[in-house]
Amino acid sequence: MITVSSTTSTVDSGLFDSILPLFSARFGIDVRVVAQGTGQALDTARRGDADVVLVHARAAEEKFVAEGFGVARKPVMYNDFVLIGPKADPAGIKGMSDVAQAFAKIAEKRIPFVSRGDRSGTHSAELALWRAAALDVEAIRGPWYREIGQGMGAALNVAGAMGAYVLSDRGTWLGFKNRGDLDILVEGDRRLFNQYGVILVNPAKHPHVKAAEGQIFIDWLAGPEGQRAIGDYKIGGRPVFVPNADAPGA
Amino acid sequence: MQAQSSVLPLSVSDLGFETDGRALLSGVSFSLPQGGITAVVGPNGAGKSLLLRLCHGLLTPSSGTVRWAAGDGVLGGRKRHAMVFQKPVMLRRSVRANMDHALAAAGWDAGSRAERSQAALSRFGLAALADRPARLLSGGEQQRLAVARAWALAPEVIFLDEPCSNLDPGATVRIEAMLAELAAEGVTLMMTTHDLAQARRSAGRVLFLDRGDLVEDASAETFFDAPRTAQARAFLRGDLLW
Amino acid sequence: MTFTDALAAALDLVLGLDPRFTEVVGLSLRVTLSAVFLAAVIGLPLGALLGIARFPGRSGVIVLVNAMMGLPPVVAGLLLFLLLSRSGPLGSLGLLFTPGAMIAAQTLLVLPIVVALTRQTVEDLWTEYRDHLHSLGMTGARAVPTLLWDARFALATALLAGFGRASAEVGAVLIVGGNIAGYTRTMTTAIALETSKGDLALALGLGFVLLVLTLFVNGAAYGASRIGARAAG
Structure with missing residues (x-):
């Protein structure tokens, strides 16, 4: 054992x-x-x-x-990370190939974004992507940036409930059953490699x-x-x- | 040295008890020899119940002594005095289990317990109620069980605190008859009562307490017919009543 | 997801008798009942002694025990986690992430309930019984068995309250048990897991099953104590 x-x-x-x-x-x-x-x-x-x-x-x-x-x-x-968000895509990032640019657009429009906030691998990948977008998340954070301090599934549940964007690993997303209005909006960027x-x-x-x-x-x-x-x-x-x-x- | 066969007489000398600096009983002295029924009477708050508790050892005197003739009231490993309370304490068990519990607590072994318990139940007319929950008995039945439970322990002395105060006349008569029978068998009884008629009917001796003092200690006849003190006379007239 | 889905999931679980499901239910019951049992063995005599003993600082102890009834399960779990971790003082026991650790955590949660409610019940009973038991020479600890026995129906309720707290909590067992599939996964940690996997119907279905189990245990205990109380008066 x-x-x-x-x-x-x-x-x-x-x-x-x-x-x-x-x-x-x-x-x-x-x-x-x-x-x-x-x-x-x-x-x-x-x-x-x-x-x-x-x-x-x-x-x-x-x-x-x-x-x-x-x-x-x-x-x-x-596996890879995928950027998940509401199908309506208020930030207008669907299909972008540059994930850093997608992050920048979300921040610019102050569209709700759910962060794991729990020192997980996904959390550090997310922080790296903000840096790649040349953004200091500590400086720009506001009510739109929601740190929930919980696991991946919980983060997806929260994002679904409030129509927010969220970075997820593909495995959890594929196994996730409560998708509601969420969908993959950005994928395939080399920087999403996990x-x-x-x-x-x-x-x-x-x-x-x-x-x-x-x-x-x-x-x-x-x-x-x-x-x-x-x-x-x-x-x-x-x-x-x-x-x-x-x-x-x- | 000759082996003692009785814990009596009980010698109470200069007994005092106080709480919070207030003397509730003071300078009480008397001797309780073997046999008879002694009634402790007096107005409310005179210290009657307190005196019984001190004699039975439930309370520790503030001054003076309660001395048994032998073994601190214990002979052959068993406490030789028992007590029946004004409001009988009924354990949440059957009548028989109440009896067994008291015997076990007093150190009777399991073998002799059943027999003794049955004897007590039969003697006091409780055999038919043996399996009933004790707390569902009537007031009179509960008091009978309390007396039976005390008797079962084979004491030389039974202290009774207002044994009939909550009972109807029929039940009172029954308890009084039981007590008379016990006294006839040689059990020494000491009971408090506020019922002077009962004291006159049952007791051979009266201790009259007033405000913590033992004012008179006399035969029942003398106390009721020719009280020595003005306090007793007033009490008997009903002047100082509670 | 609708409640119908959840009910269907609950029915599926119960009727399907999936071994993984029965294992989870079995472990939940085993952990919780063991914790209640341990808490009873420790807490009943302790509570009774606290009910009859008079010592300086007694009020403080009573307030402390009463307050411990509100101990957050997560805090209990964390304390135990630090104790049982390999780097902690009791690490050599190797208990962390085992059902044993979960039992210990839940015992910690149930114990204050048992002690506090026993103390209250026994203290009331002691007021009534004191003279009689004293008269029989039963003072101090010698009076405890009589008092516990005669308070048994009220104490059954205290144990049920403890059972309720233990079977419902997730924070402590999650931390010290680790929610390991097939080993330390209980009803509540499974519910938390299925919720995080987004399978809300299954999570709620498990919740229904837990509720029914709790109802069943309470109903049985209530019925037994009613019958017993009637017989004992």
Whole structure:
């Protein structure tokens, strides 16, 4: 039995429900997944309350390893972020190919925007996009910018309820059932790329960490079997994550 | 040294009790020998009930002593005096369970309990009510259960605090008859009452309290026919009534 | 999403007897009933002692216990999380993210309710029984079993109140349990999860099931205590 601290996106999208039974059947190792925002998931591992972390915020992951809390970071898969908003599209960004420009238009028109505000991987990706649009979100923030401090699903619920824009990972969006008036308005920009990495918690820091079993899980996830399982997971016929353990520099 | 077979007589000497600096009882001395019914009478607030509680050990005297002839009122591991309260305390259980509870608390082992309990219920006419919830009995039945429960503990002395104050005349007669029977069997009874007729009917001895003082300690006959003090005379006339 | 959808989802769950669903219901009941049981074992004697004992600072303790009834579940969860975390003082127990941690958290929430209500009930009863029990030589802690037994029907209500608080809360179990599928996922954390996945019909359906379960437990306890109370007078 190992404990994996991961992000809400991997759990809410249903990925783990799909692939974990394959792993457990093969190795007889139970995997327990605690879903949190990326920052919180890394903190959980820092305290030694997890054996493996699977998150998506490369800089934070590399810091985690550099601090000695993790053994090594391995790329696993990616999905992409999509900019969601009301079908009426009051900011007029539908179909734009430059996501930074779309962000700038939302800010300019003060159209409601829901931010996760929870130090998650999606939150840091959102902040990076404001920077890419050359905007200082702290300076321009107003009532239109709503930080909710909750998970991805909750953010989508809020955005739907108030006709706001929101940045979401594609996996959660595909698994999300309460779409209402929301739709994908901007996608495909390279900057929306969302890489997931997996890290074994350092047994030198936390001796009770189940290093051997954790390593088996990581090797499986990054190996051909796990990679195939990830690629095979589809919602409504659409793949949710793209396995890329072997992609250089991912 | 000869083994004591009785906790009596009870010697009360110079007994005083005060709360918040107010003396509710002071300088009370008397001896309670074995046998008979002693009535404690006096106006409301004279300290009658308090005196019983002090004798029974529910309260600690502020001054003076309550001394039993043997073992602090306990012989053979059992407390030899029991008390029946003005408003009988009925546990939220059946009549029989009330009886069992008292016996168990007093240290009777499970084997002898059932038999003793049954004997007490039969003797006081409660056998037919044994499985009824005690709190659903009538006032008279509850008081009978309280007396039976006290008797079951095989005490030498039973203190009774206004045992008939809440009862109708029929139930009062029944309780009085029971008490007379107990006295005839040698159980020493000491009871407070505000019912002078009852005191005259039942008691052989009267302790008359007024404002915390023991004013008269006399045979019932003397007290009712030729009271020594002006206070007692006034009380009997009804002058100082509550 | 309509209420009809939610009702249909609830019916589907109950009639389908999906093992993942029954597992969640079973865990919810197990965690909550264990917590209520533990809180009863600890809280009933403690509350009774508090009801009959007189000591300096007693009023302060009573106010504290009463106030603890309003302890936010999230705070209870967080406290326990910090205690049970591997980096916390009780980390070596390895309890975090297990049903054991959830039971501990809910015990923490139920305990003040049991203690406070027991204290009140027993104190009232003690006023009535004190002379008689004293007369029988039952003073102090020796009086506790009698008082608890005779207050049993009122205390059943206290335990039900505790059950209600535990079965309804999500904050504490989410934090210390981690909402792990098939392991620490309860009715309430599942409802929170389905809400965040946008499956509001399923979330509300689970809510209906939880409501019915709670109704059932309360109804059974109420009926039992009514019958018992009638028999005991």
